[in-house]
Amino acid sequence: MSEAAPPAENDKNADATTYLFEQFRVERGCLGYVVAEREGGVAAIVDPEVGMVEPMLDYVFEHALRLRYIVDTHTHADHFSGVRELKAKTVAKVVMHDKAPASCVDFRIEDGDRLWLDTLPLKFLHTPGHAKDLVSIVLPGKVLSADALLIGSCGRTDLPNGNPTRQYHTLYYTYRSLPDDLSVYPGHDYNDRTHSTLAEEKENNPKMLFASEEEFVEYMERENPAKLSPVHQLADALKANMA
Ligand SMILES: [Fe+2]
Numbered sequence: 001m002s003e004a005a006p007p008a009e010n011d012k013n014a015d016a017t018t019y020l021f022e023q024f025r026v027e028r029g030c031l032g033y034v035v036a037e038r039e040g041g042v043a044a045i046v047d048p049e050v051g052m053v054e055p056m057l058d059y060v061f062e063h064a065l066r067l068r069y070i071v072d073t074h075t076h077a078d079h080f081s082g083v084r085e086l087k088a089k090t091v092a093k094v095v096m097h098d099k100a101p102a103s104c105v106d107f108r109i110e111d112g113d114r115l116w117l118d119t120l121p122l123k124f125l126h127t128p129g130h131a132k133d134l135v136s137i138v139l140p141g142k143v144l145s146a147d148a149l150l151i152g153s154c155g156r157t158d159l160p161n162g163n164p165t166r167q168y169h170t171l172y173y174t175y176r177s178l179p180d181d182l183s184v185y186p187g188h189d190y191n192d193r194t195h196s197t198l199a200e201e202k203e204n205n206p207k208m209l210f211a212s213e214e215e216f217v218e219y220m221e222r223e224n225p226a227k228l229s230p231v232h233q234l235a236d237a238l239k240a241n242m243a
Helices: 050-062 083-089 164-175 198-204 214-227 234-242
Strands: 022-023 031-038 042-046 066-069 093-097 107-109 114-117 120-126 134-141 143-148 183-185
Touching: 031 050, 031 120, 031 164, 031 183, 042 050, 042 114, 050 083, 066 083, 066 114, 083 134, 164 214, 183 198
Parallel strands: 042 066, 066 093, 093 107, 143 183
Antiparallel strands: 022 031, 031 042, 114 120, 120 134, 134 143
């Protein structure tokens, strides 16, 4: 992995270029992140899939970071979280939404809460629909959208704890009210893309362009599940990630 990510062309916020930000990817398109204000600073890991644990720890050591927070954006149903392994190997605290069932959580956050990495704020937005405990994280110039908003799509709402009406609210109220120039870094991408912008998603994402809540809910409840493949290890992943 490289040094701090180079500023993306569409990052207009000057602050967005001044902190450490690294994206990690494993098979099946899971994306995780390490964030810190600076070399040697306080760091957070976001959405570590179990296969990311070692490369993320390598990054933390290479940059002399003090890992303080491990954030799971929601109770993942489709892959195994690396949160428990990271908690066992470090002194970092596990952060999840107040509604998360996992017993390993140290800090439970709600909509609007902030955590600070030195002077860098992580602001949490409760964006349910894909899962009831799902939080998005706003950083200067970026939003880590988890499965609330994917590039050109959104997370499915037909799995346990999914709710298409809440997902509509998340996309059409919460996300539509965020600034266009935010870069969107999702929790999954199946086409090797790293990020997009909120302007692109508002304009082109079919899941953000339904004419009404009723049509969106109807689509997510009936047509969408028929197009999706069965989730890999659903029951085992949920059981492990809720423990
Ligand atoms: Fe998910």
